[in-house]
Amino acid sequence: MSMTRIVIVMLLFFYAEGTIFYWLLPDAWTSRLVPHFALAFALYAALYKNRYAALFLGFGFGLLQDIVFYNNILGVHAFAGAAVGYLTGLLMERRRSTLLMALVVVGFATYVYDTIVFFIYQVFRLNHMAYDWALINHILPSLFLQFGFALLMYIPARRWFEWSGAKKSEDEEE
Amino acid sequence: MRNRRIIVLMIVVVLFVAVMGFSIGERKKLTWPENFIMDASGAVQQWFYKPAGYIAGFFEDLANLRGIYEENEELRKTAAAYARDKSKFNLMEEKIEQLQKALDFTKRQEKMNDYEYMIAHVIAVSNDPYNQTIRIDLGSKDGIKLNMVVVTTEGLVGLVNRVDPLYSNVMPLTELDEKSPDTKLIAATVLGHEKDAFGIIDGYNPETGMLSMSRISESYRPVKGDTIITSGLVNVFPQGMVIGTVESAQVGDFGLTYTATIKPAADFEHLTEVLVVKVPDIEELAQ
Known part of the structure; x- marks a missing residue:
C-alpha cells in the first residue's frame, strides 16, 4: 500500500471522527470519549516506518483538525501530533515491536499527546479544568478507546506501513 | 550537529507559539488556505x-415508540393553546402597527425586531x-456573519x-469562559422582568453542566424556575432567545449584585x- 493510499484511509477515519463515530456514542459519553484515530496511524508510522513519516502525519492531521474545527486557537494539535510522532519514532523505530509493545507505546504516546494539548490550552488560558478532573473525565476513557482502536488496526496498519517501506527500498535497489 | 538540532527545535517552538498567539481572538476574515481546507472538509463531512444521524435517529424513534401517545396528547394541548394565543397575538400585532404609524416610527425602528431565521x-x-x-x-455566501446567534426550538445553542x-x-x-482571553459575554434578562433584571451570562462549568449568570442588578432577585432570555439591549443581538432556567441564585461577590446558576x-x-438568527442590518435599513 502506497503512502497516498494510507493518507486516504487516514482521511476517511479523520472525517468519521466528528460524524459517524460521534453518532455511535450515547449523549452522556460524547464529551468523555474523544477519538484520536489519525494519531493512532501516525504512531504506527513511527513504529513501523520511520520518525519522519510520523512527524509529517502527526503534523498534517493535527493541523487538519485544528483548521477544520477552528474555534479558539490554531496549531495545538499540529504541535502535539508532530512532537509525539517524532519522539515515538526516535525511541522506537529501530526495533520491531510486537503487538503488546505496540499497544503500550500507542497508549502511552496518546496519553502524552492529551497531556500536551491540555497544558497548551492551560498556558493560553483557554482551559481552566483541574488536571486530575480532566484525567478522570476524558483522558483515561479516551485512552481505552485508543487501545481498542489500536488493537483493531494493528494488523492492517503494520502491514501497510512495512510494505510501503519495503517497496521503497526495493525501488532504491533497482 | 547537536547544536543545530536544538536551534531548529527552538525555531519550530517559537513559530508554533507565534501562530497560536496570532490565531486567538476574533478574526474577520480567514486566509485562503484555511477557507479551502474548511470548505473541502465540510463537503466530505456533510456526506457522513x-x-x-438518520440511522441513529431511526433506532431512537423505535425506542421511543411507546411514549408517542402521551407526546401526541401533549402536543394537541399545546396546539390548542397556540391557536388561542395566535388570534390574540394577531390583534396585538395589528394594534402595535397602528400605534407605530401614529407615532411616526421610522422604517428602521419598525424593522428592528424582524428577525430572519435560516435553517x-x-x-x-x-x-x-x-x-x-x-x-x-x-457560510458567508449565505449571509452568515460573525457572532450571529444559533438556536434550536428549545433555546440558544451558541454563536457563530x-x-x-x-x-x-x-x-x-x-x-x-469569563477567564479566557477571547471570551464572549451574553447580555441576559429574566422573562417577565425585562425592565429590572439584567445580567451577563459569562461562563459554563463542565463539571456541573450549568451556566453561570453574574452581575444581576439588585432590583430583582431571581428565583428557581425563572426563564432566562437574551436581552436586546445590545442591538446586534436578537432579543428574547431562551437561554435556560434558573437553578439557584446567590448574592454576588461584593454584595451588590446577584449571581445565578442556569440550566x-x-x-x-x-x-x-x-x-x-439574522438580525436586520441597521446600517442597511438606515439607507
Missing part, C-alpha cells in the same frame, strides 16, 4: 454526518473537551465564531438542524 444543517461536531465546535452548512465561504463554525454555550434549555448533543 447526515446518514449517520442550517449540522455537518460535523468536534467533541474535543477544550474546543467544542459545531459545524453548520451555511468562524465563517468561511460555504460553512461556518459555531461555538456552543458550553465554551463560554441550559437547549440540548447540545446530537443536533441535526439548527436555526441561525
Whole structure:
C-alpha cells in the first residue's frame, strides 16, 4: 500500500471522527470519549516506518483538525501530533515491536499527546479544568478507546506501513 | 550537529507559539488556505454526518415508540393553546402597527425586531473537551456573519465564531469562559422582568453542566424556575432567545449584585438542524 493510499484511509477515519463515530456514542459519553484515530496511524508510522513519516502525519492531521474545527486557537494539535510522532519514532523505530509493545507505546504516546494539548490550552488560558478532573473525565476513557482502536488496526496498519517501506527500498535497489 | 538540532527545535517552538498567539481572538476574515481546507472538509463531512444521524435517529424513534401517545396528547394541548394565543397575538400585532404609524416610527425602528431565521444543517461536531465546535452548512455566501446567534426550538445553542465561504463554525454555550482571553459575554434578562433584571451570562462549568449568570442588578432577585432570555439591549443581538432556567441564585461577590446558576434549555448533543438568527442590518435599513 502506497503512502497516498494510507493518507486516504487516514482521511476517511479523520472525517468519521466528528460524524459517524460521534453518532455511535450515547449523549452522556460524547464529551468523555474523544477519538484520536489519525494519531493512532501516525504512531504506527513511527513504529513501523520511520520518525519522519510520523512527524509529517502527526503534523498534517493535527493541523487538519485544528483548521477544520477552528474555534479558539490554531496549531495545538499540529504541535502535539508532530512532537509525539517524532519522539515515538526516535525511541522506537529501530526495533520491531510486537503487538503488546505496540499497544503500550500507542497508549502511552496518546496519553502524552492529551497531556500536551491540555497544558497548551492551560498556558493560553483557554482551559481552566483541574488536571486530575480532566484525567478522570476524558483522558483515561479516551485512552481505552485508543487501545481498542489500536488493537483493531494493528494488523492492517503494520502491514501497510512495512510494505510501503519495503517497496521503497526495493525501488532504491533497482 | 547537536547544536543545530536544538536551534531548529527552538525555531519550530517559537513559530508554533507565534501562530497560536496570532490565531486567538476574533478574526474577520480567514486566509485562503484555511477557507479551502474548511470548505473541502465540510463537503466530505456533510456526506457522513447526515446518514449517520438518520440511522441513529431511526433506532431512537423505535425506542421511543411507546411514549408517542402521551407526546401526541401533549402536543394537541399545546396546539390548542397556540391557536388561542395566535388570534390574540394577531390583534396585538395589528394594534402595535397602528400605534407605530401614529407615532411616526421610522422604517428602521419598525424593522428592528424582524428577525430572519435560516435553517442550517449540522455537518460535523468536534467533541474535543477544550474546543467544542459545531459545524453548520451555511457560510458567508449565505449571509452568515460573525457572532450571529444559533438556536434550536428549545433555546440558544451558541454563536457563530468562524465563517468561511460555504460553512461556518459555531461555538456552543458550553465554551463560554469569563477567564479566557477571547471570551464572549451574553447580555441576559429574566422573562417577565425585562425592565429590572439584567445580567451577563459569562461562563459554563463542565463539571456541573450549568451556566453561570453574574452581575444581576439588585432590583430583582431571581428565583428557581425563572426563564432566562437574551436581552436586546445590545442591538446586534436578537432579543428574547431562551437561554435556560434558573437553578439557584446567590448574592454576588461584593454584595451588590446577584449571581445565578442556569440550566441550559437547549440540548447540545446530537443536533441535526439548527436555526441561525439574522438580525436586520441597521446600517442597511438606515439607507
